[in-house]
Amino acid sequence: MAKRAGKSTDSAGGSGRSSAAAKAKAKETARKIEGLAEMIVESARKRKSPKMEIPIRALSNVNFNPKKAILEMGKAAQSRQFFDLSMAKKFMQTMLVASHCKNLIDEEKTSSIRGLFYLCKHDVAGTKEKTFNDQDESDPIIEDLEVTIDALREELHVYASNRGNLVGPITLVDDGNTLDCMRMGSAGYAVPSICEPDVIQFKKCGAKYILHVEKDTVWRRFYEDRFHEKHRCIVTHGSGQPTRGMRRLLRRMHDELKLPVYCLLDNDPWGYYIYSVIKQGSINLAYESRRMAVPQAKFIGVSSFDYERCGLTDDVKIGLDDKDIKRAKQILEYPWFQGKKHWEKEIRKMMQNGFKMEVEAMINKRLTYLTEEYVPMKIRDPKQWLD
Amino acid sequence: MAKRAGKSTDSAGGSGRSSAAAKAKAKETARKIEGLAEMIVESARKRKSPKMEIPIRALSNVNFNPKKAILEMGKAAQSRQFFDLSMAKKFMQTMLVASHCKNLIDEEKTSSIRGLFYLCKHDVAGTKEKTFNDQDESDPIIEDLEVTIDALREELHVYASNRGNLVGPITLVDDGNTLDCMRMGSAGYAVPSICEPDVIQFKKCGAKYILHVEKDTVWRRFYEDRFHEKHRCIVTHGSGQPTRGMRRLLRRMHDELKLPVYCLLDNDPWGYYIYSVIKQGSINLAYESRRMAVPQAKFIGVSSFDYERCGLTDDVKIGLDDKDIKRAKQILEYPWFQGKKHWEKEIRKMMQNGFKMEVEAMINKRLTYLTEEYVPMKIRDPKQWLD
Incomplete structure (x- = not known):
């Protein structure tokens, strides 16, 4: 560079x-x-x-655009004057x-x-x-x-900091280096902080979709089980809340390569919010949504209904605390969750369960349950997606 | 895998x-x-x-071996019985x-x-x-x-989680993929959590030394300024305290490729401690030191004396708080710092300064000051190393 x-x-x-x-x-x-x-x-x-007009970056000036299904910054601005x-x-x-x-x-x-x-x-x-x-x-x-x-x-x-990795049948050029993301070693391709088209270009892609998982430890499960090979897909993770770089890359792969994005996140308010940020953008940075959000992203799990659906035992349960419940109620109030019956059911079911579940908890059933049964079953059945 | x-x-x-x-x-x-x-x-x-003998993992059973210059676990063990x-x-x-x-x-x-x-x-x-x-x-x-x-x-x-990246003239094989670490994109080669010889093998190395920096944002400064090209070295970072994977890789490159390791860390107790862990191991995991520590690693900065030495301004100062001072005193007490006059002077000087300094603060002088002047000057002059 x-x-x-x-x-x-x-x-x-x-x-x-x-x-x-x-x-x-x-x-x-x-x-x-x-x-x-x-x-x-x-x-x-x-x-x-001398003055400049600075658009206001606050919840009061953030609107959810239902047509585009993303958060947008409103027109309110403040004047910043020298004198x-x-x-x-x-x-x-x-x-x-x-x-x-x-x-x-x-x-x-x-x-x-x-x-x-x-x-x-x-x-x-x-x-x-x-x-x-x-x-x-x-x-x-x-x-x-x-x-x-x-x-x-x-x-x-x-x-800012870079976080997040990727594996899968895509060849990209990053800072002039041609990289086959099927063979980047056991931690995958490291996603940089800046993923603009002048730094990263896509060269060849044989992937059918993108599976985005929350944590690097889950990502490694998919890597090791060669999920990206067997299902011809790109598997990404963001080490928690994905950075701007990761979001921009997801958006660009979705837009430019026409790849669907499936999100596999923890069954807790934090997981719901990560999904929400990937899908329609964050409140703080609403002005970026039009270049970073993926409104078509699907949440494939872990769902509050999976406990019964997948026959899990109470080994996977983690009790909800007051903070979880407060956060879940807040999320229910977001305009972009409101009016979505399936999301309302999902979040209410979690509160009714009284527990949350991590993606890694699925391993309790069997080490490869996530990669060999759970995710293939979820991706096959659109009725199980949360949109 | x-x-x-x-x-x-x-x-x-x-x-x-x-x-x-x-x-x-x-x-x-x-x-x-x-x-x-x-x-x-x-x-x-x-x-x-039925019983087993389990070596005790506690400070009481950790010794500093001055000859090997690493932390070692002592011989104390506890019996764990079934009945x-x-x-x-x-x-x-x-x-x-x-x-x-x-x-x-x-x-x-x-x-x-x-x-x-x-x-x-x-x-x-x-x-x-x-x-x-x-x-x-x-x-x-x-x-x-x-x-x-x-x-x-x-x-x-x-x-565990993987963290840390690397760039430089080394070709390694990771999980069967041959990787030229000079051309892995703008975030570098992602260091995995497991860096054992059965996963990672070294194939070719043209590097003269390893420069380990604390944070990924600093790493990127070196990457962008092509420090690894100009100085034929490997530049690594551990996103803070390096993981076991990163430490194992540093040790293996040091041992197997005979590469000196220079550490560039913040001038604060946290930076001193990161150095101490890279060099002689951590207290909690003393038993790993013999496979992870790099006793010959050198601390090249930021030193408490650099404020005057490099003609910095008070823009780089961050005031010490009580926690910093308490931690600095603790570090002075560690047997592996004791009796080292230069370290004593270094830490006492920080307390006397009343402020700490980040590596990134050097940018205050000039964006490329770190990569074009500061580090080359430090590496040239062994008198400035802290051992």
């Missing part, structure tokens, strides 16, 4: 963001930042108070972050969100005041910038 | 534990479990109370875990520690009592089994 002299062959590793498409994208994003700056300069020239004591600092912080992102793009470099905080941190000239005291201040500013100029954080060349 | 019919070519993916070496290793471990079982049966035949009300349950639990591990080995399968808990959990025949109520009960039993029969958890076919 670095700027390097002329190397672009696979064996040399990494051509990535030096490609023509990447350059065009970078130019477009840089142009958006310049546009913001020019607007500010223009106001100053006209002796008007306003309560806003001047944030105004300057926004410009500072924007200017560093512009540098990153120009230099064909990326930075972590923590790194960006350190890049931006310094004394405000002539004072003992710091531009930023804490990363808690800079992270929201990055998000403000994303929504203001309509560019994803990844397009601003800023990344 | 699964048992499969005759496939062992690279393109088919996964031959792993089906190799001859793997089979021999599996046989040896299975034999150890059988040995334990035979001893119990023998006692019963002789009408003696003793206070021990009968643990005795049976140990046999149950052993028997499931034997099954895993025989079936050429592996299980997560959570999965093993579910495999072992059932009603005790004729009672309402469970064999295990919680994973907190089964995890220590696995460790008991490891020390009793002297087999690593990985050899018992039990894994």
